[in-house]
Amino acid sequence: MTAVEIASGVRSGRHSARSVVDEYLSAIEADEPEVHAFNLVVAEQARARADEIDAAVAAGQDPGPLAGVPVALKDNLCTRGMATTCSSRILEGWVPPYDATVVEQLHNAGAVFVGKTNMDEFAMGSSTENSAFGPTRNPCDPSRVPGGSSGGSAAAVAAGFAPVALGSDTGGSIRQPAALCGVVGVKPTYGLVSRYGLVAFASSLDQIGPFTATVADSAAVLDVISGPDGRDSTSIGEPQPPVSDTLADGVDGLRVGVLVELSGDGIAPDVAARLQAAVGALESAGARVSDASVPAAVYGLSAYYLIAPAEASSNLARYDGVRYGLRVDAPSTPDMNTATRSAGFGDEVKRRIMIGTYALSAGYYDAYYGKAQRVRTLIINDFASVWGQFDLLVSPTSPTTAFSLGERTADPMAMYMSDVCTVPVNLTGQAAMSVPYGVGDDGLPVGVQILAPALGEPIMFRAAAVLEASL
Amino acid sequence: MSADSLDSSRLDIPGLGAPADTEWETVVGLEVHAELATETKLFSASPNRFGGEPNTHIDPVSLGLPGSLPVLNEKAVELAIRVGLALNCRIQPSVFARKNYFYPDMPKDFQISQYDEPINVEGWLELPTGKRIAIERAHLEEDTGKTVHIGGGGRIHEAGYSLVDYNRAGVPLIEIVGRPELRSAEEARQYVAELRAILVAVGASDGKMEEGSLRVDCNVSVRPMGSDRLGTRCEIKNVNSLRSMGRAIEYEARRQIDQLTSGQPVEQQTRHWNEDDGRTHALRSKEEDYDYRYFPEPDLLPLNPSEEWVEQIRQGLPPLPRDRRFRLAEAASAVDLDHIALAVERSMDDLALAAVAGGGAPDRVMTHIVHNLAEGSGELAPEALAGLVHMEEAGELTATQAKKVLAVLVESGGTPQKAAQELGFEAMDTGEIEALVDRLIADNPDEWSRFCDGDNKLTGFFVGQAMKATQGRADGKAVTQLLNSRRG
Numbered sequence: 001m002t003a004v005e006i007a008s009g010v011r012s013g014r015h016s017a018r019s020v021v022d023e024y025l026s027a028i029e030a031d032e033p034e035v036h037a038f039n040l041v042v043a044e045q046a047r048a049r050a051d052e053i054d055a056a057v058a059a060g061q062d063p064g065p066l067a068g069v070p071v072a073l074k075d076n077l078c079t080r081g082m083a084t085t086c087s088s089r090i091l092e093g094w095v096p097p098y099d100a101t102v103v104e105q106l107h108n109a110g111a112v113f114v115g116k117t118n119m120d121e122f123a124m125g126s127s128t129e130n131s132a133f134g135p136t137r138n139p140c141d142p143s144r145v146p147g148g149s150s151g152g153s154a155a156a157v158a159a160g161f162a163p164v165a166l167g168s169d170t171g172g173s174i175r176q177p178a179a180l181c182g183v184v185g186v187k188p189t190y191g192l193v194s195r196y197g198l199v200a201f202a203s204s205l206d207q208i209g210p211f212t213a214t215v216a217d218s219a220a221v222l223d224v225i226s227g228p229d230g231r232d233s234t235s236i237g238e239p240q241p242p243v244s245d246t247l248a249d250g251v252d253g254l255r256v257g258v259l260v261e262l263s264g265d266g267i268a269p270d271v272a273a274r275l276q277a278a279v280g281a282l283e284s285a286g287a288r289v290s291d292a293s294v295p296a297a298v299y300g301l302s303a304y305y306l307i308a309p310a311e312a313s314s315n316l317a318r319y320d321g322v323r324y325g326l327r328v329d330a331p332s333t334p335d336m337n338t339a340t341r342s343a344g345f346g347d348e349v350k351r352r353i354m355i356g357t358y359a360l361s362a363g364y365y366d367a368y369y370g371k372a373q374r375v376r377t378l379i380i381n382d383f384a385s386v387w388g389q390f391d392l393l394v395s396p397t398s399p400t401t402a403f404s405l406g407e408r409t410a411d412p413m414a415m416y417m418s419d420v421c422t423v424p425v426n427l428t429g430q431a432a433m434s435v436p437y438g439v440g441d442d443g444l445p446v447g448v449q450i451l452a453p454a455l456g457e458p459i460m461f462r463a464a465a466v467l468e469a470s471l
Numbered sequence: 472m473s474a475d476s477l478d479s480s481r482l483d484i485p486g487l488g489a490p491a492d493t494e495w496e497t498v499v500g501l502e503v504h505a506e507l508a509t510e511t512k513l514f515s516a517s518p519n520r521f522g523g524e525p526n527t528h529i530d531p532v533s534l535g536l537p538g539s540l541p542v543l544n545e546k547a548v549e550l551a552i553r554v555g556l557a558l559n560c561r562i563q564p565s566v567f568a569r570k571n572y573f574y575p576d577m578p579k580d581f582q583i584s585q586y587d588e589p590i591n592v593e594g595w596l597e598l599p600t601g602k603r604i605a606i607e608r609a610h611l612e613e614d615t616g617k618t619v620h621i622g623g624g625g626r627i628h629e630a631g632y633s634l635v636d637y638n639r640a641g642v643p644l645i646e647i648v649g650r651p652e653l654r655s656a657e658e659a660r661q662y663v664a665e666l667r668a669i670l671v672a673v674g675a676s677d678g679k680m681e682e683g684s685l686r687v688d689c690n691v692s693v694r695p696m697g698s699d700r701l702g703t704r705c706e707i708k709n710v711n712s713l714r715s716m717g718r719a720i721e722y723e724a725r726r727q728i729d730q731l732t733s734g735q736p737v738e739q740q741t742r743h744w745n746e747d748d749g750r751t752h753a754l755r756s757k758e759e760d761y762d763y764r765y766f767p768e769p770d771l772l773p774l775n776p777s778e779e780w781v782e783q784i785r786q787g788l789p790p791l792p793r794d795r796r797f798r799l800a801e802a803a804s805a806v807d808l809d810h811i812a813l814a815v816e817r818s819m820d821d822l823a824l825a826a827v828a829g830g831g832a833p834d835r836v837m838t839h840i841v842h843n844l845a846e847g848s849g850e851l852a853p854e855a856l857a858g859l860v861h862m863e864e865a866g867e868l869t870a871t872q873a874k875k876v877l878a879v880l881v882e883s884g885g886t887p888q889k890a891a892q893e894l895g896f897e898a899m900d901t902g903e904i905e906a907l908v909d910r911l912i913a914d915n916p917d918e919w920s921r922f923c924d925g926d927n928k929l930t931g932f933f934v935g936q937a938m939k940a941t942q943g944r945a946d947g948k949a950v951t952q953l954l955n956s957r958r959g
Contacts, residue, residue, distance in 0.1 A: 317580035
């Protein structure tokens, strides 16, 4: 059952929320030990919540558009009374006293939370191997990674642990694992979804979005979690039209560009072939497809790996052992800070804090952070000129299918290259999503990335629906 | 005398002089932090209130909890603009920045401040002497919490442990950075006093140095008299009153002069003023200063107040202390300028103006304000003050009686006539006074004969007796006149 089917069944009384959640909980019980998608499963709480939904329906109330839909939350989304770890030792034992805005919105729409999903520590990584609590495995092939950093959320949907999961996408952390696990993953326009309660990695790049098995389910979830929020100053002030309403409008007459800079060099042939197939499907549906060039996009990865660590170095300063989470005692406060941070953060987090601190240092700011911001402006301008000629762009989501566990852990640069196709959109703030489009030579899923201009979600989802239907 | 020709020398306040040195010039630039008088914090809805049980005025944002985000308080921006306008600044589009350094009382381990694009720039403040001091900038930022060191006499190095109170964390501050154009401790004192008066006048701050809502860092350097190059400066922290600021600047200037005259260079340092030993002590050198790694705060949008809003705020500004001094000086032209300044400082200039406009003699009105209303004017209405002065002028009340009537008016309002009546201060007619004086002469023959022999000190004795006999109703002047005429 899709999330849309679950909700309509619960609202009409065709099935109970309790029976739905029990089914997903048994799937978790059976396969979670192998997949390790979760840091925390809250089975009892989920059952109680499902009963509450059923009682509401029995009393003639409408629990909302996601009535009874089980949802897994990435473990960097704050949940009141439920531990939130970011898969880091440094936050071990911390229980947020408040809910993220998206958590509130999903709850108010009738969703049932089943647990918190594993991730790369503080969302820094592309394989979920940088978790302090051990890696998540790809449900399509347990010897492979699920991608990252929202690997737990992608795996949870792919393994049938929940029809919906939320992730966060700073440089591809929703789209890349969605592609590697064969599910739909959406990075909405920056500001469309409130970041209040999302533990920050890189504030100007972070955005929350859904994972689902179908395009329509992602649309339904996005319609619930998007909208203005007075608690996030970067949230877009005006409500946007629901994406679900125009899902079936097709792509006839739309101008679609194949983003050449992200579709040629470094893309595995089997992945490139699937992109070609997707282009063919869009053309058959009436889209006019041609090559599109965004020359500055090739500098995206370099700019990203300065801007994101710079912001992270500041965002992660607060984990100092003073107020919450881990504290390693030492004779003085500065020594305590150092001991706590040395013990609490993993290697990749430390690496990025050091890079970011360096990039912002007096005398280096202009050469690194300043230059990266100028490159970011260049990329924004290059995209802006392309949007005059195209309604949408397409590219692969990931250069390869899922790689093996351990394959890239020793080589940070190889790992960073996993994000080459996804990173530019975070720098520009535009919308993008990954839609599963068949499998590669190894039989593992391939994702196609659809890119839209800011607030172009309605058109982007129409193309996604066309691709999904063409399979 | 017109308001434009204020005699500056008469406003000098005694007590603090420049270091006794004619070869060296002291140069001072001040950075003043003032807490803005908002209801809530700069980026969250927690109350902005002094004191309170530790860690009760807090929320996820002011604790810097993971996932929390700042949302700018519009009232704080309005108050900052008021200050900017009052300091003749240009109000410009501004950007918040993160100032990164580790400190336990700073919840996020960075402070949200403004760096290269502050809201207010290029203003000036005029001292009561007429000298203008350039203001470089006046920007918005958040305050930190407070750390209390337990054990070891409260000193950080000997303390057993420390506790942090985040009630103050996130309270809005405006930091006003003045150019190094002050030339003495006394000018620095005048600058802070005037700045404080402006902040209070525009409703931006309560200006209480003792509660820490106004904090001053002093940049002090010295140079040979006549030089136009700035010497190496030291920044003095921990001055908690105008008095200790004056002492700290004088000590520091003296220290630097002694250093230079003995052939030692001044090292650029941050120094701590110790109230107890009256000295400054080195905290850290320039090399040990933090690298704050400023960068634009990505969680906040650039701040771009509309021209209409700024104009609206400008229209709503109350008269500033400088204008109020001019206005009062013009209305009460014969009066001491120190008294004018004091009346404005006590916010009694409106009362004085209204009383003078109501026909009260300016010198008597100002005498009451300066000498008899130090504790505030309470229920006293301007017409009542004017009426009181009238009664004095007409000889209906003695100075002593007027003071008592004034106390009643401050306490419970009403008219001076009614208050005087209730106190029994009916003016004595001439016959009554004559009868009184004659009785006193008869009752005190020894004193009278000595008085007649020329012992004028006894005037006081007889006036005192007259006051005693009438419970202060007698007019001392009239009694003296009668005594003299009886003596012949």
